[in-house]
Amino acid sequence: MTDASAARRPGEQVLSALGLGAPDLSPADASPHTFPGGGRWRTEIPSCEGPEALAVVLKEASLLDVPIHRISQGSGVWMLTDAEIAEMVDATNERDIELCLFTGPRGTWDIGGSTRTDSRGAGLRARGHDAVAGCVEDAVRATELGVKCLLVADEGVLWTLHRARAAGIIPADTTLKVSALIGPVNPAAYAVYENLGADSINVPSDLTLDHLTEIRRVSAAPMDMYIEAPDDLGGYVRMYEVAELIRRGAPLYLKFGLSKAPGIYPYGHHMRDLTLATARERVRRGRLALDLLARHGADGDMAPLGSRLPGTLKRFETPA
Helix, strand or coil: CCCEEEEEEEEHHHHCCCCCCCCCHHHHHCCCCCCCCCCEEEEEECCCHHHHHHHHHHHHHHHHHCCCCEECCCHHHCCHHHHHHHHHHHHHCCCCCCCEEEEECCCCHHHCHHHHHHCCCCCCCCCCCCHHHHHHHHHHHHHHHCEEEEEECHHHHHHHHHHHHHHCCCCCCEEEEECCHCCCCCCCHHHHHHHHCCCCEECCCCCCCCHHHHCCCCCCCEEEEEEEECCCCCCEHHHHHHHHHHHHCCCCCEEECCCCCCCCCCCCCCHHHHHHHHHHHHHHHHHHHHHHHCCCCCCCEECCCCCCCCCCCCCCCCCC
């Protein structure tokens, strides 16, 4: 394993020469965890809203030499036809990339007026039995079409799908990813999501480095983080912290989002030009982050391409 603490920190030589050097990094802050099979970080291109956007992402990734472990979609399984899902599955399988589709419905598209108040009410969660049933319907349909990763935004849906996986209703190697829209902000909550069945957990991009270290002291579950977050998630840009985010948060998915761009969920062809343009730019943002890691000597320890499973994680006991 590369010694992440030996990587050059941004501006280090100049600031040290001026007597403004930063304190030494503490080995106690570093995450001791890795992905199974080796590596401390993987990459993800989010908001890939259909086969056409996927084709743009794959072409741009080839042109810019951006390695991709996972591609995710945010509008939901229900916004894609069977043929579109099958096309996306084939294209990602051909390149050994994990495809992750969102299960819907969710509260912000439902009838709950509380989501539009200042408090945002129950947010993205599935409201009532029928909403949970819709998420399960999406999950079964997607996995039958070959999708291996499902994105969820509700604790009850997560636990239900984990139970379905344990019972063999959906394939045992299906991975469940927790959305940034409900991401945990403390170690106790992170551990609860892991025990509910999460295989990777998207934390909000405004967590501090110390918060990541606190989480890693209680859980080895893979973490997802937007290196650049969409505006509706805060618009945070943490490009220069990538090496330290990996050191503290590994195993970590680096998500290349896009600030200063309109929301595109739920996607339709009326938003085609914007969606394809932003898909292309997300890959470019990935290239910028990878170049920065390389300049700082921190680009080692990437997990092998094609790896997707999370390793052995802690789980609550499922009912018989």
